Amino acid sequence: MKGAFVTATGTGVGKTWIATALATACLDRGKHVAAIKPIETGADPEPRDALALARASGDESLASAAGLYRAKEPLAPYAIQKRGGPAVGSLRSLAKRIRELAAGADYLIVEGAGGVLVPLDRKHTMADLAAELDLQTVLVARDALGVLSYTLTAVEALRKRSVSVRAIVLNHVERDRADDLSRRSNAEVLTDYLPRIPIIRAPKVQSPSGLGSVASQLLNILKI
Ligand SMILES: Nc1ncnc2c1ncn2[C@@H]1O[C@H](COP(=O)(O)OP(=O)(O)OP(=O)(O)O)[C@@H](O)[C@H]1O
């Protein structure tokens, strides 16, 4: 199935905003899109990211579909399991369920949870779900000091699991300082290290609707 898996260097770096903008851009192009957050913790009482994505794709029911992982505690799924909470279970079954939910759609947009190596169970991380889904992977990172190492680490971890990153979004999130000197060179340095991966800089905006041009560049790169 055609689509994108939106992962990140960590939590709170802009996955939901980018994934929502991607879903909206697909709809604007007249395509039927399913935007799904298969694993959401901190869902208290509602899975907020899943709802934002589902609304953006025009099908609110996707957020509460059976077979997706939801937990109240704001922790990694494996940490929740160790506290006696729900387990994620087989990643193959989860990936199958995600594809089933997107069966009638032209494109599937999936948001991860946290960063690429979030432990899902004793043996598997979010990178393994990315591998299982086999969509085009988009890596979101904060365009701020520290991003070089975070990004190179994430790309290596994904490559180790045979997941190639198709695009990197350097996102200027709301809390980032405008005078961060690293923002002048982050994209250039990363391009030297990762010459085959297109890097898109996303500006600081008021809401995901301000990321239309970023989403449209991404869809062109992904050939969606
Ligand atoms: N381009 C942007 N401009 C301004 N603020 C942004 C931008 N992208 C993200 N943000 C801010 O960062 C916050 C976190 O973004 P978002 O919820 O998309 O992160 P996330 O990676 O999905 O987090 P989680 O790991 O919880 O799923 C947003 O609520 C918003 O305040």
Ligand SMILES: [Mg+2]
């Ligand atoms: Mg999110």
